[in-house]
Amino acid sequence: MSDDTVKYTLPxxxxxxxxxxxxxxxxxxxxxxxxxxxxxPAGPPDLTPIFPMGLIEQEVSPEPEVEIxxxxxxxxxxxxxxxxxxxxxxxxxxxxPARIYYKYEGVSPAGSxxxxxxxxxxxxxxxxxxxxxxxxxxxxxxxxALALACQMFGLECLVYMVGASYDQKPxxxxxxxxxxxxxxxxxxxxxxxxxxxxxxxxxxxxxxISEAVEVAAQDESTNYALGSVLNHVCLHQTVIGQEAIAQLxxxxxxxxxxxxxxxxxxxxxxxxxPYVRDVLRGKAKTRFVAAEPAACPTLTRGAYRYDFGDxxxxxxxxxxxxxxxxxxxxxMHAGGLRYHGDSPMLCGLVKNGLVEARAYRQNDIFEAAxxxxxxxxxxxxxxPAHAIRAVIEEADAAKQAGEERVIxxxxxGHGHFDMSAYDAYFAGxxxxxxxxxxxxxxxxxxxxxAPAIA
Amino acid sequence: MSDDTVKYTLPxxxxxxxxxxxxxxxxxxxxxxxxxxxxxPAGPPDLTPIFPMGLIEQEVSPEPEVEIxxxxxxxxxxxxxxxxxxxxxxxxxxxxPARIYYKYEGVSPAGSxxxxxxxxxxxxxxxxxxxxxxxxxxxxxxxxALALACQMFGLECLVYMVGASYDQKPxxxxxxxxxxxxxxxxxxxxxxxxxxxxxxxxxxxxxxISEAVEVAAQDESTNYALGSVLNHVCLHQTVIGQEAIAQLxxxxxxxxxxxxxxxxxxxxxxxxxPYVRDVLRGKAKTRFVAAEPAACPTLTRGAYRYDFGDxxxxxxxxxxxxxxxxxxxxxMHAGGLRYHGDSPMLCGLVKNGLVEARAYRQNDIFEAAxxxxxxxxxxxxxxPAHAIRAVIEEADAAKQAGEERVIxxxxxGHGHFDMSAYDAYFAGxxxxxxxxxxxxxxxxxxxxxAPAIA
Numbered sequence: 001m002s003d004d005t006v007k008y009t010l011p012x013x014x015x016x017x018x019x020x021x022x023x024x025x026x027x028x029x030x031x032x033x034x035x036x037x038x039x040x041p042a043g044p045p046d047l048t049p050i051f052p053m054g055l056i057e058q059e060v061s062p063e064p065e066v067e068i069x070x071x072x073x074x075x076x077x078x079x080x081x082x083x084x085x086x087x088x089x090x091x092x093x094x095x096x097p098a099r100i101y102y103k104y105e106g107v108s109p110a111g112s113x114x115x116x117x118x119x120x121x122x123x124x125x126x127x128x129x130x131x132x133x134x135x136x137x138x139x140x141x142x143x144x145a146l147a148l149a150c151q152m153f154g155l156e157c158l159v160y161m162v163g164a165s166y167d168q169k170p171x172x173x174x175x176x177x178x179x180x181x182x183x184x185x186x187x188x189x190x191x192x193x194x195x196x197x198x199x200x201x202x203x204x205x206x207x208x209i210s211e212a213v214e215v216a217a218q219d220e221s222t223n224y225a226l227g228s229v230l231n232h233v234c235l236h237q238t239v240i241g242q243e244a245i246a247q248l249x250x251x252x253x254x255x256x257x258x259x260x261x262x263x264x265x266x267x268x269x270x271x272x273x274p275y276v277r278d279v280l281r282g283k284a285k286t287r288f289v290a291a292e293p294a295a296c297p298t299l300t301r302g303a304y305r306y307d308f309g310d311x312x313x314x315x316x317x318x319x320x321x322x323x324x325x326x327x328x329x330x331x332m333h334a335g336g337l338r339y340h341g342d343s344p345m346l347c348g349l350v351k352n353g354l355v356e357a358r359a360y361r362q363n364d365i366f367e368a369a370x371x372x373x374x375x376x377x378x379x380x381x382x383x384p385a386h387a388i389r390a391v392i393e394e395a396d397a398a399k400q401a402g403e404e405r406v407i408x409x410x411x412x413g414h415g416h417f418d419m420s421a422y423d424a425y426f427a428g429x430x431x432x433x434x435x436x437x438x439x440x441x442x443x444x445x446x447x448x449x450a451p452a453i454a
Numbered sequence: 455m456s457d458d459t460v461k462y463t464l465p466x467x468x469x470x471x472x473x474x475x476x477x478x479x480x481x482x483x484x485x486x487x488x489x490x491x492x493x494x495p496a497g498p499p500d501l502t503p504i505f506p507m508g509l510i511e512q513e514v515s516p517e518p519e520v521e522i523x524x525x526x527x528x529x530x531x532x533x534x535x536x537x538x539x540x541x542x543x544x545x546x547x548x549x550x551p552a553r554i555y556y557k558y559e560g561v562s563p564a565g566s567x568x569x570x571x572x573x574x575x576x577x578x579x580x581x582x583x584x585x586x587x588x589x590x591x592x593x594x595x596x597x598x599a600l601a602l603a604c605q606m607f608g609l610e611c612l613v614y615m616v617g618a619s620y621d622q623k624p625x626x627x628x629x630x631x632x633x634x635x636x637x638x639x640x641x642x643x644x645x646x647x648x649x650x651x652x653x654x655x656x657x658x659x660x661x662x663i664s665e666a667v668e669v670a671a672q673d674e675s676t677n678y679a680l681g682s683v684l685n686h687v688c689l690h691q692t693v694i695g696q697e698a699i700a701q702l703x704x705x706x707x708x709x710x711x712x713x714x715x716x717x718x719x720x721x722x723x724x725x726x727x728p729y730v731r732d733v734l735r736g737k738a739k740t741r742f743v744a745a746e747p748a749a750c751p752t753l754t755r756g757a758y759r760y761d762f763g764d765x766x767x768x769x770x771x772x773x774x775x776x777x778x779x780x781x782x783x784x785x786m787h788a789g790g791l792r793y794h795g796d797s798p799m800l801c802g803l804v805k806n807g808l809v810e811a812r813a814y815r816q817n818d819i820f821e822a823a824x825x826x827x828x829x830x831x832x833x834x835x836x837x838p839a840h841a842i843r844a845v846i847e848e849a850d851a852a853k854q855a856g857e858e859r860v861i862x863x864x865x866x867g868h869g870h871f872d873m874s875a876y877d878a879y880f881a882g883x884x885x886x887x888x889x890x891x892x893x894x895x896x897x898x899x900x901x902x903x904a905p906a907i908a
Contacts, residue, residue: 006531009463077460078539078831085532089606107561109831111870151828152543171625171873178827178876373632374605377532377563416565416870419625422632 006088008247010081015073018065020238022273022345025280031453033316034306039450042316050216050224052128058232075119075152079108084247089375098398102411103244112413113267114145114227117236121225122149131221132156136208139165139335140172141413142227147181157181160211163203164331172417186211193312204328205339206311213314228264229343237270245274255408257287257394261386263336265343271410288355291386293337295433296329299350299357306450307341319453320347324443330433332362333421334382360389361432366425368392381413382421460542462701464535469527472519474692476727476799479734485907487770488760493904496770504670504678506582512686529573529606533562538701543829552852556865557698566867567721568599568681571690575679576603585675586610590662593619593789594626595867596681601635611635614665617657619789626871640665647766658782659793660765667768682718683797691724699728709862711741711848715840717790719797725864742809745840747791749887750783753804753811760904773907774801778897784887786816787875788836814843815886820879822846835867836875
């Protein structure tokens, strides 16, 4: 066994002081969201009923750097900077000349990268005088992160949890309750949106968003919080990539390829956007790989169209790859990736060929996850297991090419609340739900009438 | 909010190079274990059927420092050094002048301090040519740590898991399996010891130990591994306290009191022994508080006698506080603390008045745990929640005295696999089993005939 360093840590003083805003660097004119009633570009006034102005300003900011409030950096200190690992044991197992690094966001109290945005959103709402936040959650990672953040900043917290995950992962709910949140199974009978979707008892992120937005829109003292997709969420997550840059400098390496899983795009944006900016500015030639589930293959099989962010159709229309806002993905264990759309910024990068998307089946990603756990010790959540699968492909490709490539990926969370999925995998009972081309065609016919994306 | 540092991190180079062996510093002559057949002092030959010589040498070492093998330090790098936190949010909540610090061992891949000893034991066995290890586990923390360590060093791993925890915490079992271990519910029908205890279906650590020792004794290629109690296990855990000393130096503080929970004594020893040595050498005046469950109050209610380490009575007799080797503690959620005895070294310190023991009820420790989670964000395991309860008492005492006392405790693990206990607590369904004085008297009558402890 060699004596190489495996873990690159940074002091608290190295927590970034600003977030990286990719918006001004993106090629072409900005593509605005549309008001669902008028189909005209939606601006800040369309968002004020459910978001505080502080976050709306971040959503549309033209500044390449957005300062992180001191109170948010103070909250980050509880778990940031997160470690960067060199995956030497996995490299040996793969017998690859590649050097594999991973940023580990599972050290946060909620066990994933989600608190990076949750504390920023809770702080902005507290500053705006908001009494409580309402949100949706898939696997429970975002919900538990927001429950924690609300507890830290003295806000009430109400969470609509996707039915399939609520049933599979009861302990994520317990965790949200330990942090003082109230949790409803979605679709619920507490909202009009929920009651209208009773025929989809397993739920979906789109349905849960409709429920949460409805509650926030009807209660002036309550705002909505989204854990992914929107620009300001991707913005908040860029602390991940900024720290990774500093840590890879310590290691004396530069990534040839950056890999992340994608559900709505938040963890992928977090690790990748600081590097994407360097590529857009001609300073680097990094490749980017976005890994998604074959059962919900938004980036690889979706249409690049304006679509609603939620199922019922109350949010602004977003320019993105979509499987149709009323697509209900089959129950699967990477609950955080069951979303019909993706971050418009990320979708634009895929459309422009800057980011390559790949889709993987559930059994294949658990095979990769177990391989990782048995070498690197950390048991990964099913979501980043998609990234691990792509990393193994990249490492094998480096071996075939005989090249010392540097691979960086985001291990966005641990699998402590996903062990029932590992059980199912070991028992050979994990299904690989098929994405149906017919479903896709039908969904596209139900897309809202909207202009093509410029 | 202030800008104070909350987290003290150390570089990998600060991982200790030796373990602290308290044995030569203990007051009085060493008190040896006894051979159960002869009642004569047990020496290394009594232990060779189930332990490798490398660990036996550590068990009886007269050296105050024992060098950590390079391969073990290399394994430690996956999670060590662990962070030391200043609990500023908890301090504010308690409105105390005390400064509270906690060492957080939950960052290990298994989620507790247990891998500190597991990798040391797996390495020593691998060096000795052992094929596989067999062990017992309560809440599953030790079992998952050993499963991980065996995976890292290429050993087979068989775990007897206490029935009550096996039923309450199925996901700890899944984790052990993810790392390649085989797990049996104890009492099982795979051993004579297990079959003899079928009338105690909830099991106990003592019964599970009997099963594991039986398997190890009968198979020459298989050894036994214990996660607590023995000298070499306490030795391995002293990396915790050594790192804490370095981190508190960074903070410019010295602890007035060091607090840990006690089941068999491993995490308490880990944080405390390096400080205890300073006290024994006249270099410090630190106080020590050991927190245990009222339902299994070994240190506060037990008898200081020679007793078996296991239920069936096959291990050497150990000099310790005991509730009787056949005491089966009631099912409770701090499964890691359900043991009838405690580390002989720790018991000696309690007997000598160097360590103060306190017992707490289950509902009180969960109240403390939730208070901690809602301020410090980390959801603690039920075991260290006992320590948190004692810390809150100490912080309140500092407030009453108007003194700026410094409190250090070991947060030995997170509660991600214990959320069903939080559920029960919130639902008001958590029982507070009574320790019965009658049971104690009956158990004492069944203690083995042995000399009094010198």
